[in-house]
Amino acid sequence: MQLTEEERKEAVEKSREILARYDGSRGGLIPALQQIQDVLGYVPAEAMREAAGHFGMPAVDVYGVVTFYNQFRLTPPGRHQVKVCMGTACHMKGGNIIMESWERVLKVKVGETTPDREFSLERVACVGCCTMAPVALVNETVHGKMTPTKVDGLYFSHQLANQQKKEGMPE
Amino acid sequence: MSGKVRITIDGKAIETAAGEKILWAALDNGIYIPHLCSIRENHSPFASCRLCFVEIEGYPGPVTACTEGAAEGMAVRTRSERVDRLVRTGFEMIMSNHRTECGVCPKNRSCALQKIAKERGLRLKPGRLEKLDRNLPVDDTAESIIYDPNKCVLCGRCVWTCKKTGSGTLGFAKRGFDRMVTTFLEAPLGESGCSGCSACAEACPVGALALKR
Ligand code: FES
Ligand code: FES
Numbered sequence: 001m002q003l004t005e006e007e008r009k010e011a012v013e014k015s016r017e018i019l020a021r022y023d024g025s026r027g028g029l030i031p032a033l034q035q036i037q038d039v040l041g042y043v044p045a046e047a048m049r050e051a052a053g054h055f056g057m058p059a060v061d062v063y064g065v066v067t068f069y070n071q072f073r074l075t076p077p078g079r080h081q082v083k084v085c086m087g088t089a090c091h092m093k094g095g096n097i098i099m100e101s102w103e104r105v106l107k108v109k110v111g112e113t114t115p116d117r118e119f120s121l122e123r124v125a126c127v128g129c130c131t132m133a134p135v136a137l138v139n140e141t142v143h144g145k146m147t148p149t150k151v152d153g154l155y156f157s158h159q160l161a162n163q164q165k166k167e168g169m170p171e
Numbered sequence: 172m173s174g175k176v177r178i179t180i181d182g183k184a185i186e187t188a189a190g191e192k193i194l195w196a197a198l199d200n201g202i203y204i205p206h207l208c209s210i211r212e213n214h215s216p217f218a219s220c221r222l223c224f225v226e227i228e229g230y231p232g233p234v235t236a237c238t239e240g241a242a243e244g245m246a247v248r249t250r251s252e253r254v255d256r257l258v259r260t261g262f263e264m265i266m267s268n269h270r271t272e273c274g275v276c277p278k279n280r281s282c283a284l285q286k287i288a289k290e291r292g293l294r295l296k297p298g299r300l301e302k303l304d305r306n307l308p309v310d311d312t313a314e315s316i317i318y319d320p321n322k323c324v325l326c327g328r329c330v331w332t333c334k335k336t337g338s339g340t341l342g343f344a345k346r347g348f349d350r351m352v353t354t355f356l357e358a359p360l361g362e363s364g365c366s367g368c369s370a371c372a373e374a375c376p377v378g379a380l381a382l383k384r
Contacts, residue, residue, distance in 0.1 A: 045356055058334065059355040060342030067344045 001075045001113060003044060011046040014039050019054040029055050029065060033072060042073045070123075075113040078120035080158060082106070085135040087126030093133040099123065101151035102136070118162070178245040180225075187241050192216070194223050194236035197249065204249050205258055205287040207265075207376050208326035209237035212335075217327050221261040222287065224254045233257055259293060267297035268348075269377070270304055270321035276378040277317075283376035284324070307351070312361025315383055316372045320351055323379040327352075329371035338366040352379075 003011070018035045022028035029051060036047045043066050052059040066072040084090075084099045099121075103109055106119050113120040127135055132144025138154060176189045180197050187196040195211055197204050207220035216237045224233040228246035233254050236247075248254075266284070273279045273295070288295050310318040325343075330352060333341040340363050344353050354363035372380045 048355070058339035058342060060340060060344070060353070063353075063355050063357075064342045064344045068346050 002115070003076075007044070007076070008046055011040060011044040012050060015047040015050040019050060022054065024055055026055050026057065029057075029062065030069075033062075033066060037072060041077050042075055044074075044076075073120075073122070074111065075120065076117065078113045078117050080119050081122065081137075081139055082119055083122045083124045083127075083137040084110075085125070085127050085133070085137075086123045087130065087133075089126070089130035089133040090135055095134045097148065098134050098136055098146045098151060101148040105151060105155045118158075176241050176243040176245075178241050178243075178247060180247040181249055189242065190240040192237055193225060193227075193239045193241060193245075193247055196241050197225075197236065197247070202249060203290050204236050205262075205291060206237060207283055207287075207324055208328065210328055210331055210374070213331055217331075220265070220324070220326055222258055222265075224257045225249050226251045226254055255291070258287075258291060262287060262291075262293050263298045263300050265324050266295060267300040268303045268305060268321075269324060270319065271295055276322070277381040277384060278375075278378035282378060303348070305348075310359050310361075311383070312359035313365055314361070314367050315369050316360065316367070316380055317383050318360055318380050320353070320379065322377055323352055324377055325350060325352065326376060328374040328376065329380050332370045332374040336370050337368050338364060340365045341371060 015036055018039065019032055022032050032051060033043055033047075036051070037043050040047065048062040048066060049059055052062045066074065082102055084095060084102060086095045086099070099110060102121050106114055106121055108114055108119075108121055110121050110123055124137070127137060127142065129135055129142055129144060132142070134146045136143050136146050136151070143150065143154065174189055175186050177184060177186050178196065179185065180193070180200065180202050183200065183202065185196055185200050187199070194204055194206055194209055204225060205222040207222055208217050209223065218235045218238045221235065223236040225236045225239070226233055226248040227239065233251070269284065273282070273285065276282070284295065287293065305321055307320040309321070327343070330341045330343060333339060340354050340360070341352055342354070343350065344357070345351055354360065354365070369382055372382045375381065
């Protein structure tokens with residue numbers, strides 16, 4: 001994921017600001033990363049480097065922590081956030097097929113964001129509506145009984161809506 | 172560590188330093204116990220490979236020899252039905268996602284997995300388990316070492332060594348089946364700030380990190 005110069009600068013500045021509140025003891029690493037994600041929406045490489053420097057540990061170990069926990073994301077969230085349920089019920093009902101379908105239409109892997117920042121794709125555990133398994137969320141909207149063709153449909157209608165918005169908004 | 176203690180391993184009387192880990196006491200005395208993850212200089216062993224199980228008289232169940240310190244009068248057995256079962260299953264699990272291509276592997280004949288299989292009469296085929304190849308790209312970007320993550324058994328020896336004597340480039344990342352030894356942002360070794368000391372290749376018990384020939 002390419003970040004803009006501005007995003008990079010913001011990442012470094014915000015991370016420094018947050019890290020300054022922590023003394024160097026390693027127990028602060030996870031809370032600091034969480035705060036960074038709260039502010040930036042994700043944990044960019046710059047932030048991991050800053051954190052590594054602050055806590056006096058190799059950068060790869062910060063990367064290890066960030067990739068270990070599902071709650072951290074490495075790429076900026078997209079304008080539309082797709083979350084595919086991989087909870088027990090959805091798993092049994094083929095949640096992975098739904099995930100693959102999203103990966104196919106969006107051309108990104110789970111945990112990534114499309115280059116135009118339009119969509120990001122994540123996995124979540126049970127979202128609480130197992131009777132509708134398999135479930136996917138687009139932003140806050142729950143879509144139940146998902147199928148690969150429904151994925152295509154959802155993607156298509158988003159594209160369409162976007163296009164209409166563009167056409168309806170002459171510069 | 173205070174003085175010497177006497178223990179027996181498989182009936183053989185052994186004198187060793189008090190608190191010396193059973194694994195090293197055994198190996199020093201020519202008794203083989205399977206092991207992948209232990210490093211003698213590391214005094215807080217990871218005990219992650221789960222292959223070094225032994226029975227100790229008076230203990231309810233098998234324990235890992237790399238974490239158990241010798242104490243006066245300990246009677247250790249390196250084999251039992253329970254031990255063999257644990258080792259066999261552990262070994263099968265490791266082999267189930269180890270890319271086995273001994274014929275072309277730089278560690279052929281010096282590989283710890285081959286040694287364990289030979290010593291314990293185990294097969295390199297994962298037996299009851301399905302083979303799961305992760306199909307990750309082989310990294311040959313570093314000058315002197317080649318890294319094939321598909322062969323990695325996640326013992327952690329390279330990571331420990333890299334932090335101790337190398338540039339601290341290697342670490343663990345991800346979780347579960349995706350767990351891997353890698354660098355910051357999974358950069359290829361050649362671009363990762365690796366100093367090329369190749370201590371990791373020396374530490375690797377299998378063919379995952381090896382010197383380029
Ligand atoms: S498992 Fe998917 S909603 Fe419960
Ligand atoms: S050598 Fe004891 S658990 Fe690996």
